[in-house]
Amino acid sequence: MxxxxxxxxxxxxxxxxxxxxxxxxxxxxxxxxxxxxxxxxxxxxxxxxxxxxxxxxxxxxxxxxxxxxxxxxxxxxxxxxxxxxxxxxxxxxxxxxxxxxxxxxxxxxxxxxxxxxxxxxxxxxxxxxxxxxxxxxxxxxxxxxxxxxLSYGKSDLVTMPNVSAVQQTVGRLLDTGVRAIALLGAPPGITDWDSLKSQKEGTQELRTQGYVRAFKERGLDVDWRYVIPVHGWNQHGGVQSTAAMLDSLPCPEAVVCLNDAMALGAVHELQRRGLRVPQDVQLIGFDNVPEAEYSVPALTTIDPHIDxxxxxxxxxxxxxxxxxxxxxxxxxxxxxxxxxxxxxxxx
Structure with missing residues (x-):
């Protein structure tokens, strides 16, 4: 049929x-x-x-x-x-x-x-x-x-302050003296500012722009090794990307995840390896989903006012x-x- x-x-x-x-x-x-x-x-x-x-x-x-x-x-x-x-x-x-x-x-x-x-x-x-x-x-x-x-003017659009939210959050970390800040969830293939700054759309692209802008406005260099793409913006992706980062790089002072799902996976992997959050590594997510409040430890996160x-x-x-x-x-x-x-x- x-x-x-x-x-x-x-x-x-x-x-x-x-x-x-x-x-x-x-x-x-x-x-x-x-x-x-x-x-x-x-x-x-x-x-x-x-x-x-x-x-x-x-x-x-x-x-x-x-x-x-x-x-x-x-x-x-x-x-x-x-x-x-x-x-x-x-x-x-x-x-x-x-x-x-x-x-x-x-x-x-x-x-x-x-x-x-x-x-x-x-x-x-x-x-x-x-x-x-x-x-x-x-x-x-x-x-x-x-x-x-982009909606190309063909419909009404509701969106989030992706650049400014991450920029101000990473800036808070930098202003407390933290320098080694990993970013989980960056778009693949981004290795410098020139390949990123012209992007006008995309959750990954815009939030990564915010991360870089926080460093640039303070005259600091980005360590692009810590700008990490993630296959699958879910808990499993957070676990995998955190494991790969810790296997290949010195442990950062903080990890900013571009959504809460990855952050929940990241906290699991950090603790599995004996690292304490936040004493050894600070961790921040994005979305403020209900699960964030009940993780152990409770997750600091960017709330984009979903209501x-x-x-x-x-x-x-x-x-x-x-x-x-x-x-x-x-x-x-x-x-x-x-x-x-x-x-x-x-x-």
Whole structure:
């Protein structure tokens, strides 16, 4: 039995946009009669039947929003999902969660499913750069993008203060006299400032920029041996990268991990080798996921205000669903360094 024909298949066969197919299905918008006939012919030829999303749009909406996000292999994804659900409930909307794997093409892997699911609009969380100038954001339903990548002005965007958050945090360490600071989670292939400073998007790239800028604003040199890429931003990646670092380099005075999942793995490996945190090595994460407070020792981490992040994503999306048609907006959260037992910054 073949797979179900989708609105995307019809658009490709008729050589039109997905939005045009949606307008034909819902009898909305303006188009040339021959365009409508071509779309209707493609629908008949392919055997397309109207899906739940199309029916719900036509009947006035479902009061459901969708969150398309990477799988729950690290704690940030379910943490953000919980916050989105909370704020959607406040607006009397339900939430559909659709996940995509980190080993595929990213966000694009999950978009096909959104056509089958009955949501009035979607929050797209992307963990990699969009291709084709953000073509994935051009959908027949309202979209808000969340993440640290360019949206090309094609949707509202909610993002984090990645550069300034890491810059100020590493600066705090440097100002206490710490010099050997490892960074876990850097983009692969970055070995100098020239290859990094021109980057305009990307969680790894922007947070690594912040790390380097903290050194540069104090006239200090970066030891690029300690700028360490990590395969897999999860606990396992944190364990592996920490082990490889300790096997090949002198133990640093501090380790800054570009998310909490890696930091939780790093603290495990440091302690397994008999190193004390924070007496021998200070450790800092990024995200302030709930697990950070209950690690041993409790993890110092950068809190990018996920409540605010989720609230703005939900509010922006519902604005669009309920009729707002203004230009694309961008919202950047603030941050707080939450100091816990894995550092000695307060002393």
């Amino acid at each position: 073949g797979s179900r024909v989708t609105i995307k298949d019809v658009a490709k066969a008729a050589d039109v946009s997905i939005k045009t197919v949606s307008n034909v299905i819902n009898n909305t918008g303006r188009m040339r009669p021959d365009t409508r006939q071509r779309v209707e012919g493609a629908m008949r030829q392919l055997g397309y039947t109207v899906n739940l999303s199309a029916r719900s749009i036509r009947s006035g909406g479902t009061r459901l929003i969708g969150l398309n996000i990477f799988d729950f292999s690290q704690p940030f994804a379910p943490y953000l999902a919980d916050k989105v659900i909370d704020f959607a409930k406040e607006r009397q909307y339900g939430v559909i969660i659709n996940t995509y794997g980190s080993d595929g093409t990213g966000l694009a892997d999950g978009i096909e499913e959104t056509y089958r699911l009955g949501a009035d609009g979607w929050i797209f969380f992307t963990e990699r750069a969009l291709v084709d100038d953000g073509a994935a954001l051009e959908q027949p339903y309202p979209v808000v993008m969340a993440g640290d990548y 605010d992040y989720a609230k703005h994503a939900v509010d922006m999306l519902i604005d669009r669903i309920e009729g707002y048609s203004g230009p694309a907006r961008t919202y950047t959260t603030d941050f707080t360094l939450v100091e816990r037992a894995s550092t000695r910054l307060a002393h």
